[in-house]
Amino acid sequence: MDTLQFDMGNFDATQTTFQQTLDINYLSNELLCEIFDYFNEYELSETFSTLYCRFEELLHCSSVLLKTQFYLFENDRIMNMFKEFLLSKLKYYRISFCNNSHSITLPMATNNRLSPIEYLVINHYCSLNEFVSLISYVLQFRRLTVQKIKINNSNLIILSSLSIQLNNLKSISNLNILTIIVSDDITFLDAYRLTKLILNSSPQLEKFHFIYYEHLDNEQQYSTFIGRQNQFFSSFWIQQKWIFEDEIRDTDIEYIIRSYSGKTYLITGSAGGIGNQTALELAKRGAKVVLFARPSNLQQAINDVKKVAREDKLISGYPLDLADLLSIEKCIEEYKKNEGENTSITALINNAGVMACPYSRTKDGFEMQMGTNHFGHFYLTQLLLPQLLKSKSRVVNVSSTSHALLQVPCTLETYTEQLNKQTYKPWHAYSLSKIANIYFTIELQRRFGAQGLRAYSLHPGGVNTGLQRHTVISQWFIAPLRFLLFKTQLEGAQTSLFCAVSDKAVPGKYHSDCRETKVDNPHAENPERAREWWDYSEKIVAEKIKQRH
Template sequence: MQAIRNLFRAAWSSAERLDGKTVVITGANTGIGKETAIDLAKRGAKIIMACRDMERGEAAKKEVIESSGSENVVCMKLDLADSKSIREFAEAINKGEPKLNILINNAGVMVCPYGKTADGFEMQIGVNHFGHFLLTHLLIDLIKRSAPARIITVSSMAHSWGSIRLEDINSEKSYDKKQAYSQSKLANVLFTRSLAKRLEGTGVTTYSLHPGVVQTDLWRHLNGPQQAIMKMVSPFTKNSSQGAQTSIYCAVEPSLDKESGEYYSDCAPAKCSAAGEDDAVAEKLWDMSCQMWSVTWE
């Protein structure tokens, strides 16, 4: 019902400004990450585009500057599949930036063939969850000092088809690329819930979201029949600019100041799956993530 109601709601728009604010967006060189960067740059924010491929990142930076009319845009190297890169990026931000008001955990890999990150995680859970978990952990003190601040993690409705396989988080016993993707997107929703609890009273709020079915590079790993289905449904899908709207909404909508830990779709609160509200599993995943990275959250 929520989805049908959202179809008939007026499109969300806001003239909210972000002058003097600093924003980090992971995976900002393409798709909804790039569109989010353009919009928030237009609102006056300093944009830090965190990109794995610096050549593509620099090309995208030019585009963001041209489209937004803002020169306050930088591109920095970040490979979420490698903790060395994550630590180097976070160190550069912590040393070089006096504040970080908005962190958008946007980068993702989708239904890719089985592979592992530099740290031995299955690629989808490794990039989509563990990489962003470590990044957020390393930046959290700066984010807290910059409060009011927001942490936004791009999930997907695919989270509702997933389950967290705590006994085989890296899909080593069996690998189904769709299941592994859904697991990683469910992890995004659970991470946001757990993070919200730990940030109560700090002035830092956190949100997860479904951007919509968006035409992006993430489709490149779909097989022939899946590609054909996507072509058929493409008139009902969103382009990258439309897909970025809920990320932008979570970044700037003033009324969300009083909300934290929730899930959004079509620029409105949405219902996540029952698994996405399982706080016991969320805590187990949190503990496992801390153990995997040998970190503790204060």
């Protein structure tokens, strides 16, 4: 598919050293496109003034894949060129003016001047008239993204006007994917108008992505907005599996409509605690959820999650003991056999864990907390890695603020101290395993981030779960305080959900309370230590597996 990302802005056309030493007009189309990949936007704009004829040639070369962003003039020649782009053979088209006051002056299209574009991104403020004139040139949309639409008179009629004016445009009626990102106009949060727009103009719409963000002045304003959620729980929205959510970030709030249809989430430790709550919340939204849990609790967890799922077939589960590498191996073999080795994975949530337990070792000889919390998840992720990379998945590692209890790095030396029963301290071992979770995230992102994989670590908060069964807080005379001091399990699951679905989560970073947060142990963010610990983990797990087979 011919592709072009095309950004229009201002620049001064000047000659560069590159232009003086190489006549780029004599390069082949294929080589020219390869060169584009190695230039940044400024360098491209500097050289582009001599390439008008060559670039026009590229537009009509159906074998060339154009994918570089350009910053161009705002003058008559370039506007004529802009129209040529629109009517070229391109199927992917991205337009963005840096100057918000600039407008696209195109007449409505005629039947003999239509474009084959299927994917259009409008990434700047444009008026409703400009928007309608642009899409009139497109015969058959498959995907449309509109960042910001402005209207000069009354914003109150934008949705109704949009639906009326779009009714006669065949391109919109064939639309499969629609993305709208807007702010500072509460009238957009009207489920009835959005429903009318979709049913009247785009009945074949499969995916609808909507983000509305607003600066919060006070709690009363938030309460006013939150009442609009109920409009999005009608049969239309439920049937489409388009879920309305809100996210609060400091002084801003975002209202988001997401589609969980076709998304698959794998969750360890999903039979109880925040893992179970994470599974329940994703199942409610129509996602496919795969539960990994100990055999004794698995079937009950599957039954509970099915009760809230849209369809029973969306929920499955497999027995897993993270303290046994062969159990992990068997679990993933069964998963791949039943679900398919090429099944897309949206996110793997490494949630399971043990905390401050008495000294013991796993079946493979690891200290129990490090073996379960880190080595088990390391091997599980390793076995799923081909699918995760192919799917460009997220990997969410549940760490803890307890990584700061022991202000040391996680190394072979510090781990060996906890492996020795004489020097073992429950909380030190737990802290070390949580540092290992952060290391794993950092190195996973470094190694595979360029391939599309995204890794996140997080602290869920102090949560009232069975994880405290080995601690003093679980004693009968203190246990009631947990309900006052700790988060509920649903509250504790929020940061896991945030890292699994939100674009606000930062790959490779540590999160708490649904935002990126600094670690409280400087050793825990050392990339060299993370790399060393990965190398050791890879080596020791391979050795243990070899011994067991």
